[in-house]
Amino acid sequence: MGAGVDGRVSRWRGVVSPCITGASAVLTVVLCDLALGMLAPPILLREVDDALKELRNSDPTVLVVGSSHARSFVPVARELEDLSGGRQRMIAVPVEWGKWTSYEWVIENRLWPELDRKGQGRCGPGGPSWVLLVTEWWDSTALDPGTGRIDMNLPARSWTLVHFLRDVAANGLTPYNQNFLQKVWREWFRGSALVQDRGLERIPEAVKDRLRGPEPERKEASRRRRLAGWRQMVEAGEAALFDRDQEAAFDRIVETVRSRGCHLGVLLYPRMPGTLTDRARQGTLQSFSRRLQERCRRQGIPFWDHTTDAPLTDEDFAEDFDHILPEGNRRLAHFLLQGSLRWFWDPAVPGPQQEAP
Amino acid sequence: MSLAGLEMVFFLPAVLLLYWAGPRHRHWQNGVLAVASALFYFTWSPRLLGLLAAAIGVSFGAGRWLQVLPLEGVSQEEATVRRRRRRWIVTGAVLAEVGILGVFKYAGFFTNSLAAILDALGLPVSWPVLHLALPLGISYTTLIQVGYLLEVYWERTPACRDPLAYGVFVAFFPQLIAGPIARAREQLPQYLEVRRPTPEAVATGSREFLLGFTLKAFVADWAAPHLVDPVFQSPLAFGAAAAWAGLLGYAVQLFSDFAGYSLMALGVGRLFGVVLPVNFRHPYLSKSLAEFWRRWHISLNTWLFDYLFAPLTTGRSWFRGKAGPAFVVVFLVSGLWHGPTWTYVLWGGLHGVALWVHHAWDETYKGLCRRDRAWVARRRSSSYLLASWVLTQGFFLLTLIPFRAPNLGVAADLVRAMAGGGSGGTLPEGLGFQGAAALAFFVAWHVAEFRPGAWAIGWFERLPAPVRGVAYGLWVVFLAIYVPLGAATFIYGQF
Numbered sequence: 055m056g057a058g059v060d061g062r063v064s065r066w067r068g069v070v071s072p073c074i075t076g077a078s079a080v081l082t083v084v085l086c087d088l089a090l091g092m093l094a095p096p097i098l099l100r101e102v103d104d105a106l107k108e109l110r111n112s113d114p115t116v117l118v119v120g121s122s123h124a125r126s127f128v129p130v131a132r133e134l135e136d137l138s139g140g141r142q143r144m145i146a147v148p149v150e151w152g153k154w155t156s157y158e159w160v161i162e163n164r165l166w167p168e169l170d171r172k173g174q175g176r177c178g179p180g181g182p183s184w185v186l187l188v189t190e191w192w193d194s195t196a197l198d199p200g201t202g203r204i205d206m207n208l209p210a211r212s213w214t215l216v217h218f219l220r221d222v223a224a225n226g227l228t229p230y231n232q233n234f235l236q237k238v239w240r241e242w243f244r245g246s247a248l249v250q251d252r253g254l255e256r257i258p259e260a261v262k263d264r265l266r267g268p269e270p271e272r273k274e275a276s277r278r279r280r281l282a283g284w285r286q287m288v289e290a291g292e293a294a295l296f297d298r299d300q301e302a303a304f305d306r307i308v309e310t311v312r313s314r315g316c317h318l319g320v321l322l323y324p325r326m327p328g329t330l331t332d333r334a335r336q337g338t339l340q341s342f343s344r345r346l347q348e349r350c351r352r353q354g355i356p357f358w359d360h361t362t363d364a365p366l367t368d369e370d371f372a373e374d375f376d377h378i379l380p381e382g383n384r385r386l387a388h389f390l391l392q393g394s395l396r397w398f399w400d401p402a403v404p405g406p407q408q409e410a411p
Numbered sequence: 412m413s414l415a416g417l418e419m420v421f422f423l424p425a426v427l428l429l430y431w432a433g434p435r436h437r438h439w440q441n442g443v444l445a446v447a448s449a450l451f452y453f454t455w456s457p458r459l460l461g462l463l464a465a466a467i468g469v470s471f472g473a474g475r476w477l478q479v480l481p482l483e484g485v486s487q488e489e490a491t492v493r494r495r496r497r498r499w500i501v502t503g504a505v506l507a508e509v510g511i512l513g514v515f516k517y518a519g520f521f522t523n524s525l526a527a528i529l530d531a532l533g534l535p536v537s538w539p540v541l542h543l544a545l546p547l548g549i550s551y552t553t554l555i556q557v558g559y560l561l562e563v564y565w566e567r568t569p570a571c572r573d574p575l576a577y578g579v580f581v582a583f584f585p586q587l588i589a590g591p592i593a594r595a596r597e598q599l600p601q602y603l604e605v606r607r608p609t610p611e612a613v614a615t616g617s618r619e620f621l622l623g624f625t626l627k628a629f630v631a632d633w634a635a636p637h638l639v640d641p642v643f644q645s646p647l648a649f650g651a652a653a654a655w656a657g658l659l660g661y662a663v664q665l666f667s668d669f670a671g672y673s674l675m676a677l678g679v680g681r682l683f684g685v686v687l688p689v690n691f692r693h694p695y696l697s698k699s700l701a702e703f704w705r706r707w708h709i710s711l712n713t714w715l716f717d718y719l720f721a722p723l724t725t726g727r728s729w730f731r732g733k734a735g736p737a738f739v740v741v742f743l744v745s746g747l748w749h750g751p752t753w754t755y756v757l758w759g760g761l762h763g764v765a766l767w768v769h770h771a772w773d774e775t776y777k778g779l780c781r782r783d784r785a786w787v788a789r790r791r792s793s794s795y796l797l798a799s800w801v802l803t804q805g806f807f808l809l810t811l812i813p814f815r816a817p818n819l820g821v822a823a824d825l826v827r828a829m830a831g832g833g834s835g836g837t838l839p840e841g842l843g844f845q846g847a848a849a850l851a852f853f854v855a856w857h858v859a860e861f862r863p864g865a866w867a868i869g870w871f872e873r874l875p876a877p878v879r880g881v882a883y884g885l886w887v888v889f890l891a892i893y894v895p896l897g898a899a900t901f902i903y904g905q906f
Contacts (some may be wrong), residue, residue: 072614074876082884227412227454235417248891
């Protein structure tokens with residue numbers, strides 16, 4: 055009898071001990087996540103799905119499609135609505151790491167179907183009348199600019215489960231479609247600093263700062279190294295401009311937007327002044343701007359190049375040299391809505407000339 | 412799909428839930444594993460799933476056929492007829508299995524090599540070059556099936572009667588990509604019984620998975636881009652120190668990648684109540700090549716020993732009793748199994764010859780020991796053991812040059828760079844925190860095999876459960892922060 059009781063106790067311990075270990079491990083992860091979240095609060099990035107949710111619940115007049123840069127147009131949308139007294143409503147649709155092929159995919163497979171569901175199959179009254187394409191030179195380069203990594207291009211982040219399953223059925227699981235899983239994972243753990251920080255590396259930096267102090271010299275050296283790499287990338291970009299697939303996608307965007315009766319405008323996103331060498335300005339950037347402007351002129355598309363003329367300094371840009379910080383975004387919004395996009399809200403300013411859609 | 416990929420976060424819990432929440436019946440359990448394995452395979456090679464199913468069908472059918480032709484309990488004449496028929500069946504089935512492997516993996520290599528030979532003889536030929544997609548894990552599933560067929564043929568194991576259990580035995584998803592290579596005698600009975608979850612299995616499986624993931628996704632995936640890839644990409648751009656660091660880094664990467672993935676497979680297997688064979692036992696602590704190959708990729712080497720070396724050295728061929736030449740054959744096959752390139756063949760040849768030399772030395776030394784017992788003590792001395800370790804590991808390290816180099820030219824360049832013939836470049840970054848932590852984990856992994864390590868593990872195991880939980884939790888947090896992005900590919904998946 056004693057042996058039986060001992061056996062049961064031992065079995066009970068055998069079950070309880072791993073459970074306690076597991077529960078304590080999970081609790082530790084959760085507590086660490088909360089603590090690390092205080093050091094580096096999770097950044098929740100706006101994705102295509104967020105834009106679609108907004109689209110479902112409102113009637114925008116302008117759709118801004120672009121890469122992660124389109125996120126800068128959230129403050130523009132806010133200011134535009136204020137200035138126009140609610141007549142103009144803008145929705146920013148950011149396609150992470152997007153290129154023209156990805157924008158085309160999002161327009162065809164996510165935006166139009168959503169508008170169709172709302173009964174806004176054609177642009178015009180009650181629906182959007184303008185699509186503003188926010189772009190830069192990188193968007194025109196090949197999906198795989200010699201790196202062999204198509205996973206860097208992420209329309210998969212704007213997929214639904216059906217798109218994901220269809221792609222897996224056709225191609226198996228690839229780094230490209232795995233981006234969808236990344237998106238789902240991030241959505242499930244929106245509040246988790248550990249999950250949201252993957253790839254951003256703000257937590258290790260914050261931990262390092264806490265342990266060793268801010269180390270401005272190390273950071274400056276690292277920044278200089280990254281800046282040199284970034285400059286080199288922009289300079290080298292000239293050779294890769296206007297990839298054939300991307301060009302074709304651009305043309306299809308023009309076609310599909312116009313076939314819906316919408317107006318299309320193209321706006322070049324500002325670049326951080328400190329990243330632009332003379333060679334980059336005169337080479338990659340000028341070449342891209344001229345060629346795209348010429349293409350837009352031929353097709354009657356309004357074109358605004360704000361690559362270098364926005365009132366932004368290096369301090370307005372994030373550590374990645376690519377994205378504008380909130381304060382800079384506010385300034386950019388003001389700059390655009392008092393300048394090239396003023397006609398959106400000010401009836402006294404004539405709109406751009408373009409071919410009838 | 413990979414055990415180290417994010418997709419596992421979605422896939423594994425779903426399969427585990429279906430597996431354990433459903434009826435406690437082997438058909439249900441095998442059914443869930445079969446569907447999960449098919450899905451796993453499908454995510455790699457959607458179009459080749461049928462080929463795997465066909466291969467499994469052939470070996471299952473052949474096994475059943477062999478089973479209905481027993482040699483016992485029949486007349487002498489009938490036994491002779493059956494023996495001949497059994498030989499035809501097993502030969503046909505093995506040829507079919509190896510044929511699939513040959514077509515998909517080696518056809519291009521052999522046709523190209525033949526064309527090169529004919530070209531060198533002044534008989535240029537031009538035939539279409541085959542570019543076939545390699546079916547996932549074909550090298551592993553082929554060996555599993557051939558091993559099974561031979562076991563049934565030799566009547567060491569009965570043929571499996573349950574096609575579902577057999578399918579899972581061949582293609583159980585954790586072992587599908589990089590082994591371990593399951594053996595019928597140990598694995599099949601597990602699938603023919605109902606599996607029950609135990610807390611120990613869950614705890615051990617989770618720990619193995621975590622350890623394996625750390626080796627694979629943290630250590631190996633740090634070493635690859637920081638030490639290995641730059642050096643093997645253009646060896647002559649580097650100085651001797653960087654070239655050696657690249658080679659040592661590759662030794663770290665290869666072990667961590669493969670042993671880590673194998674350990675993850677073991678862990679996942681255990682979560683399903685399946686015990687898979689151990690594939691690595693600290694090979695970098697080996698003090699002879701023979702010992703090394705008993706510790707490295709154990710499931711492949713025991714397979715080669717049982718189904719190639721043993722029949723060669725005990726059969727009626729020229730190799731009978733000739734261990735040395737048999738080692739060369741076995742390792743040439745092993746080299747070719749790793750990949751259809753001459754660098755792998757060279758690697759295999761080097762190891763075969765080295766094992767032959769080691770075998771000869773061993774025999775000579777045993778002779779010395781028989782004459783004078785002092786030689787026994789010498790062999791146990793620290794200096795002898797140290798010299799053996801250095802020689803063994805040094806040799807393995809150097810043979811990694813052809814193993815990793817994309818071609819013999821790059822291998823030669825790396826040797827030149829290691830001798831100081833490169834242009835003196837250094838690796839772009841120092842170790843950094845991640846590198847130091849990765850290497851510390853790698854060293855700790857090996858130290859754990861010694862007494863202080865074993866003591867530390869014992870001490871940890873005796874800690875109260877909540878304290879151990881905190882340690883595991885911190886470990887997970889560390890990995891969540893520091894595992895490199897995109898850590899999911901693995902070297903042995905390509906073989």
